[in-house]
Amino acid sequence: MTKAMKPVRSLARVLMSGIFVASGIRQLRNPEHFTEHAKPVTDHITSLLERTGGPVPGNAETLVRTNGAVHVVGGLLLATGHLTRPASLMLAASLVPTTAAGHPFWTYDDPAARTNHQVHFMKNLGLIGGLLLAAADTQGRPSLRWRAGHRIGHSRRSVQRAVRTARRETRLAVRTAAAARRLPG
Incomplete structure (x- = not known):
């Protein structure tokens, strides 16, 4: 405002x-x-x-x-x-x-x-x-509708980041486990 x-x-x-x-x-x-x-x-x-x-x-x-x-x-x-x-x-x-x-x-x-x-x-x-x-009049502040949509979008992006991180961590764990099995001994 x-x-x-x-x-x-x-x-x-x-x-x-x-x-x-x-x-x-x-x-x-x-x-x-x-x-x-x-x-x-x-x-x-x-x-x-x-x-x-x-x-x-x-x-x-x-x-x-x-x-x-x-x-x-x-x-x-x-x-x-x-x-x-x-x-x-x-x-x-x-x-x-x-x-x-x-x-x-x-x-x-x-x-x-x-x-x-x-x-x-x-x-x-x-x-x-x-x-x-x-x-x-929202007095220059975002409307409730905009804030709710923005929060939903932010939450969706956070979930997507968490899913990508979990997949990356899973792939890393699988690779590490496979490498550990190949080690002699």
């Missing part, structure tokens, strides 16, 4: 995380404000969970608070550079229902309200894109 990229990554993470920490705190402090907009999405999520047999949260307010906690924790992890890849994925996943609940621009008849929500919807899509980039 180049030294110039580290401050850029850090600044980008802090800038991206700010909106999540701020909105998460608002959701935790005043979930009632968000519950009305979230209700159609939370009802849908609850019915999906009921059908799959998963644990079902109590109500829309509980889901709003949970989403707020995810935003605060994920935003702080992203800002501090700890567990940035899982935090980015967690935030991106939580932003999908948040965007659908908070900015359903297609339901508005008023052109000004429709445009406003469409802008916020597109902004959230941009945030999801940035979060996916952050989730894929």
Whole structure:
């Protein structure tokens, strides 16, 4: 990783995380404000969970608070550079229902309200894109896939060297034994 990229990554993470920490705190402090907009999405999520047999949260307010906690924790992890890849994925996943609940621009008849929500919807899509980039960023280090492949290749070469050495040692032992049998006495 180049030294110039580290401050850029850090600044980008802090800038991206700010909106999540701020909105998460608002959701935790005043979930009632968000519950009305979230209700159609939370009802849908609850019915999906009921059908799959998963644990079902109590109500829309509980889901709003949970989403707020995810935003605060994920935003702080992203800002501090700890567990940035899982935090980015967690935030991106939580932003999908948040965007659908908070900015359903297609339901508005008023052109000004429709445009406003469409802008916020597109902004959230941009945030999801940035979060996916952050989730894929290995910070200049080789990816897990590359490291695993490299380790497998290294192990394969080590085994091949050991096999060649064993064959060479075997041939040497056979020659030595044959030479010893030919010696008189």
